[in-house]
Amino acid sequence: MAQDSHPIRVRPALESIATYKPGKGRPGRVRKLSSNENPFPPLPQVVDAIAGMADSVNRYPDMIAAPLIERLAEHHGVDADRITVGNGSCSLIAHLLQAVATEGDEIVMPWRSFEAYPILVGITGARAVEVPLTPAFEHDPHGLAQAVTEHTRAVLLCTPNNPTGTPLSAEAFEAIMASVPSDVLVLLDEAYYDFDDSPGRLDGFALVEKYPNLIAARTFSKAYGLCGLRVGYAVSSPFIAECIRKTTPPFAVNSAAQAAAIEALNHRDVVDQQVATIIAERDALVAAVRQRGFDVPETRANFLWFPGERARDAIVAACERHAISVRAFPDGVRVSVGAPDDNQAFLDAIADIDPAAL
Ligand SMILES: Cc1ncc(COP(=O)(O)O)c(C=O)c1O
Numbered sequence: 001m002a003q004d005s006h007p008i009r010v011r012p013a014l015e016s017i018a019t020y021k022p023g024k025g026r027p028g029r030v031r032k033l034s035s036n037e038n039p040f041p042p043l044p045q046v047v048d049a050i051a052g053m054a055d056s057v058n059r060y061p062d063m064i065a066a067p068l069i070e071r072l073a074e075h076h077g078v079d080a081d082r083i084t085v086g087n088g089s090c091s092l093i094a095h096l097l098q099a100v101a102t103e104g105d106e107i108v109m110p111w112r113s114f115e116a117y118p119i120l121v122g123i124t125g126a127r128a129v130e131v132p133l134t135p136a137f138e139h140d141p142h143g144l145a146q147a148v149t150e151h152t153r154a155v156l157l158c159t160p161n162n163p164t165g166t167p168l169s170a171e172a173f174e175a176i177m178a179s180v181p182s183d184v185l186v187l188l189d190e191a192y193y194d195f196d197d198s199p200g201r202l203d204g205f206a207l208v209e210k211y212p213n214l215i216a217a218r219t220f221s222k223a224y225g226l227c228g229l230r231v232g233y234a235v236s237s238p239f240i241a242e243c244i245r246k247t248t249p250p251f252a253v254n255s256a257a258q259a260a261a262i263e264a265l266n267h268r269d270v271v272d273q274q275v276a277t278i279i280a281e282r283d284a285l286v287a288a289v290r291q292r293g294f295d296v297p298e299t300r301a302n303f304l305w306f307p308g309e310r311a312r313d314a315i316v317a318a319c320e321r322h323a324i325s326v327r328a329f330p331d332g333v334r335v336s337v338g339a340p341d342d343n344q345a346f347l348d349a350i351a352d353i354d355p356a357a358l
Pocket of ligand 1 (some may be wrong): 162
């Protein structure tokens with residue numbers, strides 16, 4: 001993007017921001033395993049709740065989604081004044097970062113991690129300080145601590161980490177919190193929390209009282225299967241929550257999305273069954289690819305990470321031939337866990353690849 005090609009002057013920070021690229025493929029034409037979506041269709045009760053809002057869309061939604069916040073407070077056993085919602089957790093994170101950082105500041109993050117982070121940081125004008133994951137694709141507590149300077153305004157943590165699937169252990173988390181100054185915000189991004197069945201799984205919502213500088217963010221996009229509606233939520237100190245309300249544009253979560261999210265919470269038992277099915281599919285997929293010789297790290301999310309450029313090229317080419325969309329990155333490829341027939345199609349697609357030859 002070149003400023004000299006257009007007369008309107010924009011902020012110099014935009015020069016260095018890449019445009020977010022979504023996972024390719026429309027369901028129906030290809031098997032979409034590129035966006036970590038929930039393969040189950042929305043629950044009928046959720047569809048009814050969305051339809052039920054149709055005749056009142058001439059009215060604005062509840063400004064701060066108070067009924068949804070009340071329901072989340074009840075569901076998670078946290079005070080409502082600690083909860084914020086946003087137009088997807090991506091927007092919530094953007095507004096959070098706008099509250100703490102600007103030009104000249106730094107935001108520390110593990111890398112590779114969620115590809116939106118550098119973009120969201122770039123929008124604030126702050127500099128993204130990327131700390132490499134360990135060779136086991138885990139957050140590096142020492143490296144993150146070393147990267148924190150007087151300019152640091154936030155540290156981003158992602159568990160399980162996108163795109164590697166690796167969870168952050170409680171021990172590593174505590175070490176990071178001990179090394180980050182108490183006036184620096186720490187975001188624990190738990191977008192894939194529900195798929196994390198690791199023993200001693202971190203629970204950010206239970207930790208915010210202990211750490212006033214911590215905020216934990218989750219989403220209705222993954223386990224709840226509502227990514228098309230865009231609802232994210234976070235738990236923090238009431239002060240941080242108030243700051244996010246200030247930076248969030250009015251009426252961020254639309255009325256259909258609010259109604260659908262409340263209804264999805266009312267059917268948490270079905271969501272749990274779906275999550276259990278996805279976890280079982282994931283574990284079977286991991287076992288199958290490892291048996292074939294692929295070296296994939298432990299994943300506690302709804303996706304698998306195949307590290308390495310050669311593995312990426314071979315898998316992307318095979319999937320293209322079989323009309324399966326996966327997510328390629330410079331250093332590997334991420335494959336979402338889909339419906340059982342999608343997962344089998346993926347295994348069939350990569351059947352001819354010899355990992356030893358890569
Ligand atoms: C780690 C992580 N955080 C946040 C998000 C954003 O989710 P949403 O904006 O749909 O709530 C994603 C989406 O893929 C993600 O992978």
